[in-house]
Amino acid sequence: MTAAMAESASFANIVRLAGVQKYFGAVHALRNINMAVGRNEIVGLIGDNGAGKSTLIKTITGVHKPTSGRIFVRDKEIDLDAYSVGKAHDLSIETVYQDKSLGEKQPLWRNFFVGRQIVNRFGFIDVKKEKEIANDILLNTIGFRGVGISVDSTVQLLSGGERQGISIGRAMHFNSDLIILDEPTAALGVKEVRKVLDFVRRIKESGRASIYIEHNLAHVHEVADRLIVLDRGEIVAEIRPSEMTVAELTKYLINIQHER
């Protein structure tokens, strides 16, 4: 993390994709994707269900290997054959997924650290320290006070909003340079949505970057510097929210759909 921060002055884009294609068998999920995210830019990614938004970010985070194309992180090309979720973490890229990214039956403290546990050199976990930090994230970063949730609670007992809070708290704690949010407000109440949007703003203020996937146009419009529109695996438009109101944006997107 710190090494990544130290280099931060020397790059223009935190991530850049060049000619990325992804097939799932016969399904052509991503078609020739070219895009870049500046190092202090909030990019909103919008598009219909099945457009390929989740697939796109999963190629960036090392979950899916692109069928072809190149990915650059901090302007340096990464070796896609050796790329993995762990490597993405090392490169300080963090994701809050739309669908479950938490172990349901596992306690919260394990969920905060799984994949990058605090261990001794034999691989045994420092449970006390992990629990302490997890407790701190719970109280101070996420703000779960007096709601009967402790670091020993299992995820299956939490509401959708609380789960999102856990994932976001995890991303905040690990202090990533690029935080990817895949529909973090899905199934959240009004108050929780506010919290998430505040969090996205805080990403911007702290000098970091974010890719923010969202179906609610008002939400992305509010926080994004730039919007990328994906349709059937292809980038079909790039929009600056400052140049359009939400109503104009909605109309514009409907028009694009009709034209294609």
Add this chain to the structure above:
Amino acid sequence: MKTAARSRFARIEGLPIIVVSVLIIGLFMITAPSVFLRPEIYTSTMLSTAPPLILLATGLTFVIAAGEIDLSFPSIIGFSGCAFAILFKLHGLGWIAILAALAAGVLIGFINGVLVAKVGIPSFIATLGTGFFWNGMATFWSGGKSYALRGVEDTSVYQILVGNLPIGDPATYVWYSQISVQAVWMAAIVVFLWFVLNRHRFGEHILFIGDSNDVSRVVGVDVDWEKIKLFTMMGLLAAIAAIMLTLENRNYFGNQGQGYLLTAIAAVLIGGTSIFGGKATIVGTVFGAVLIYLMEPGLVAAGATAETVQIMRGLVFLIAVIFYLFMDEPARRRALLARFMIRTSSGPAKPAGERPAQPTRGS
């Protein structure tokens, strides 16, 4: 607060099976006091013949925790035991025979892991296949014969791995002079594996894999490699069990592992490890194994036949699985209660176990 006290109580690992074991052993003390009120049943009998079962069940706890199963371990016992017996008896290789048997277990387990993780065969099918294969190989190699290891008591292999602890005078038959060496090995391995499951990165990964393979991949667990390690570990434990069995019996025979398939799986599930994976208890497994083991002398002392023992084991197994199913799955429990028209909450609020369905596309 009632819930706080209850949750602290419930947090004792393996609590339900501990209570049940104590009750059943207490019952046996009443029905067969001549057997169960004397220390020998626990020391000389149980501690010398139960270690293989406990080791196998402990290994299977990891496998089941990961949401997988290994049906091949009885055949690993057959093959590793065969490797040991033949190299030891016919070739006089001593400790090298031990290493060869362990290596055979590791190799077979590794192959299981590759078939499951890399080739992608469901573990149920893969290990059924390899089980047949290695059982056949063992019969082929041994020619279907059994190998009596006469005079093995005088070798260092026997004295270090099995036999009795050198305390007290064995000729006097006091209970503590009857404690077996393999029980000490078994205890050390089980305690170590408890730490691995609950305190080590590998154990945590196994629990997350059992929870969900997809979630594990997303958080950066190398699912394939951890599964290969998992099956390899099971192979190694089966090989250790094979060596203990062969030495303790001073005899190898091809079917020596077959009786463990159901008992070891039963011990794990009776102990409270979830059949759906993601949740496991080694303490529970050890008590489950002890219970499954003691049911035989307990029932036989009460006049039951071998068939009755099987029937009772099957019953206890099923009752335990059903019990945990409803303990662990609040939604299921509520559905059952609702079916019997028992209202657990006031008002028509929908049960907390039913959450709004999340879109699962693109996972």
